[in-house]
Amino acid sequence: QKEVEQDPGPLSVPEGAIVSLNCTYSNSAFQYFMWYRQYSRKGPELLMYTYSSGNKEDGRFTAQVDKSSKYISLFIRDSQPSDSATYLCAMRPLADASGSRLTFGEGTQLTVNP
Amino acid sequence: EAQVTQNPRYLITVTGKKLTVTCSQNMNHEYMSWYRQDPGLGLRQIYYSMNVEVTDKGDVPEGYKVSRKEKRNFPLILESPSPNQTSLYFCASSLRPGGDSPLHFGNGTRLTVT
Numbered sequence: 001q002k003e004v005e006q007d008p009g010p011l012s013v014p015e016g017a018i019v020s021l022n023c024t025y026s027n028s029a030f031q032y033f034m035w036y037r038q039y040s041r042k043g044p045e046l047l048m049y050t051y052s053s054g055n056k057e058d059g060r061f062t063a064q065v066d067k068s069s070k071y072i073s074l075f076i077r078d079s080q081p082s083d084s085a086t087y088l089c090a091m092r093p094l095a096d097a098s099g100s101r102l103t104f105g106e107g108t109q110l111t112v113n114p
Numbered sequence: 115e116a117q118v119t120q121n122p123r124y125l126i127t128v129t130g131k132k133l134t135v136t137c138s139q140n141m142n143h144e145y146m147s148w149y150r151q152d153p154g155l156g157l158r159q160i161y162y163s164m165n166v167e168v169t170d171k172g173d174v175p176e177g178y179k180v181s182r183k184e185k186r187n188f189p190l191i192l193e194s195p196s197p198n199q200t201s202l203y204f205c206a207s208s209l210r211p212g213g214d215s216p217l218h219f220g221n222g223t224r225l226t227v228t
């Protein structure tokens with residue numbers, strides 16, 4: 001069983017919709033939670049980063065972490081066609097012998113239609 | 115411009131023919147890592163390096179080698195490529211291992227082994 005589960009989609013929404021992307025995980029040692037965005041033929045780029053539980057907001061994006069449920073979410077408000085990409089969740093423990101090793105979800109492919 | 119540069123972007127080769135994928139970063143980052151990305155499996159770490167001359171195995175190291183002779187370069191070597199190494203490869207770096215230091219990814223190398 002995978003440590004991080006993410007629905008691969010694809011997810012297609014109209015412009016302006018609120019998008020909810022989610023990941024569940026099984027390793028209770030995970031403390032750092034990140035969302036990466038990957039455009040076609042590009043490498044992933046860091047979108048949001050959260051330490052431990054709680055919410056974090058950055059413009060149209062909100063990241064939520066619920067450690068009690070081992071569940072993280074990314075919300076996109078007023079979605080735009082430029083948000084069309086694959087969104088990857090990633091996480092790692094506080095202390096890890098491998099340093100920055102991230103465990104990634106499979107990624108959710110999002111298309112925002114004009 | 116701060117970036118991680120991989121070469122080549124696309125590579126088609128035959129089974130058993132040794133190849134090297136280069137990776138270079140201009141951000142003076144200590145930590146560098148290689149990932150492969152496969153459908154249904156997401157991103158998986160191959161090797162990582164905490165600093166010059168310090169490298170270690172990730173989750174899927176079989177069939178790969180790396181070296182870190184200089185801080186900026188971290189080549190990935192396939193001594194005898196096989197078809198199961200057909201994949202999309204990403205090099206990544208961060209200022210330091212662990213903590214909140216985000217990973218910066220290159221734009222990928224798509225490798226096909228026939």
